[in-house]
Amino acid sequence: MKKLFNKLVILSLFCFVQTEIQAQNTDSIFIRKIYDEVLSKGHAYEDLRYLCKEIGARLSGSAEADMAVQWGERIMRQYNFDKVYLQEVMVPHWERGTTEAGWYETADGQLHKVNLLALGGSIGTNGLMKAELVMFDHLDELKNAKEEQVKGKIVFINQPMDEKQINTFKAYGGCYPIRGMGAIESSTKGAVAVIIRSLGMPVDEHPHTGGMYHKDEVKEIPAAAISTSDSEALAAAIHNGKVNFYLEMDCKVFPDKLSYNVIGEMRGTERANEFITFGGHLDSWDTGEGAHDDGAGIIHSLEAMRVLKTLDYHPKHSLRAVFFMNEENGNMGGKTYASEAKKNNEKHIAAIESDRGGFSPRGFQCDGSSTQIELLQSFGPYLEQYDLRELQKGYGGVDISPLKEQFEGIPLFGLVPDSQRYFDFHHAPSDVFENVNKRELELGAGAMAALIYLLDNNL
């Protein structure tokens, strides 16, 4: 009898192990199918081409942003997502205008034109403005400066990104305050305008725009970024003597506009009111084509759902691909999506964002509990062979971050592509389709689809 019992135990253990192995094989096989589809029959590259070349840069409130919304809805329907709809979002509306130029004038009267972009949200100069430049190598130097050093001048903040950082996002984080806070700090001390060194990693001719803050009690002043190579030349000129700066920009803020998040769903077969959201942002800055930022994230999400549909996958939970509007200057899309989800009594169990470019993916970060990070790491054996080895604690993304406030304990995941080239292109005229590699883009879509699949089967 005991022998029989032992045999039964061994047999059931064997069956359990067999089932486990079969489940693992099923998962491995399905993930391999995902990659086969994106790499050999993928739509990612052509869809990104369309978004970049037939629509182009698409700042919130622009005609191109409207076209991008139309395209998003159209292509999701074309791919037969179970449910496709638009979600209303009120967004800020700023326009660069038609005049935008800057020159510095050295003591000998020579003029040097610079490559310049107004920062998003800046006021214009109301005609040609001229003032003496005062340079600071770091935002803290400006903060510590005396008012008389700055008053009536144009401030130039020449703080470079730290090349020693291995991850370029850390270098960006260190410089971000000069763009965000430069105008406020300069105006507080009486400056008439502020020029910053572009937040770009290489020394080249491309200016990089981006968002900036305003403060109610501080007078708004014009703010612009000049290219890193112009910054180096300008710094050298200032070391040699007094330098004046001429600035003309007619950018301005308009009233808020109605825009939309674009949402496509696959209905869950077991727990339809539990949602896994994945997305990127549809808006971009108004220069370049928003190819890496965040055309790539849009395409990763679109292609991930297209592939799951194509492979006839039936998810347990409801899956939502979301093209968020207005990440760049307000995050109104992300905030609206999260509050509407709460209002509609949906249960959100995970969210994934791709907003770090279309480069070779290296893994995922998880903004969550240690158990949630361990879950991500338990996927390692499935993901390693696709070169996804960085599975660790970190950040999800701007668009999905409001979900955390509405749904306590929800894990947020961020796709981590290689970061080295991101700040060559970020917010610059060079962020165009030609600078995205087909296979690198496709592998990002494969990574996202694989994680969606694994989360759907393990949450």
Place this chain on the structure above:
Amino acid sequence: MKKLFNKLVILSLFCFVQTEIQAQNTDSIFIRKIYDEVLSKGHAYEDLRYLCKEIGARLSGSAEADMAVQWGERIMRQYNFDKVYLQEVMVPHWERGTTEAGWYETADGQLHKVNLLALGGSIGTNGLMKAELVMFDHLDELKNAKEEQVKGKIVFINQPMDEKQINTFKAYGGCYPIRGMGAIESSTKGAVAVIIRSLGMPVDEHPHTGGMYHKDEVKEIPAAAISTSDSEALAAAIHNGKVNFYLEMDCKVFPDKLSYNVIGEMRGTERANEFITFGGHLDSWDTGEGAHDDGAGIIHSLEAMRVLKTLDYHPKHSLRAVFFMNEENGNMGGKTYASEAKKNNEKHIAAIESDRGGFSPRGFQCDGSSTQIELLQSFGPYLEQYDLRELQKGYGGVDISPLKEQFEGIPLFGLVPDSQRYFDFHHAPSDVFENVNKRELELGAGAMAALIYLLDNNL
């Protein structure tokens, strides 16, 4: 007494642990210094620019290969390496000539010019050659073909690289035989020439050259590669009817020439006759600028030793940076280096090669015993923070492979950069300086210096 003994045991254990931790800290700090130097005061990018732009493509036997040797010796001396010398190597000498063109003619008499490169080592056509084309989708199809299908014709092998492979080197490996063996297989069946689809991953206009084999008893025939986009167009044309091909090439083989490996040493302070070799190959194909293949490997090795010198590192073993000559069509540099090392009774304990491009490094492969692979993996905690997470069994490199025959048990290490873009450029006119990213190149040099340091301290 026993208590005292216990205390002593605990104390000595504590001291041991302390020493271990200090050693780990010292290693971490030194590796951080390596990266700080390459990323913020590095010479890698400017040195690669010089090699690519002031010298350019440098096939064995060419004037440019001679200039590259001179440059290599000069810059190693300029960087004050302890000992710099040239090692004689006899190399093959093949020249592309001045005439190189191909057209296909469809049944309606229309001519279509193709982007074409003779394969390295091919004979010329001796004037304009014309013959009917016969197409095979795979080398095996050609092998299985009947002689009458092929006799008197030009064979076209249209075998694409497998996009489903995650690592592009695997896709390359699968196609490599069409370039290496295509001419022999075609000639065996009586073909008058062979045209292959380029071994390039994307569908674009760049032809990719490369080496090919000859067989004594098989008649040599002209061999060339056409671009992948031309291959697709040509395949479509052949599906529509009979197609003739016109080919003219005046490439030819000259007698072998004297050339050199360039070697720079840092003398070991403890075991001077034990060598750690690291290098890449100085020669390149004669198209493009040999930027990724293998300018990057040359620069990784040069910069690694420059940085170790600059940081005043005194290695235990002797370190050798080697610029190997003739990897592309003979590997005479690698063979000579290994046999000379043996002849001189040197003891070689490890070798590292970089010959997979100047892309973002992901880790190292080790061609060695399981103990040697475990040693590499034990470096993980030092390397992970530099995004070097792939530490596993694999391949070293062509140039260092002959060391294995001469020194039993020597571990060979290969730097593993991201592979996605390598076969966009490999052996093609597009392998130029502009397609190398500064930071990605620098990180490769940092990775190589870090591994040299860790091996020197753990072997």
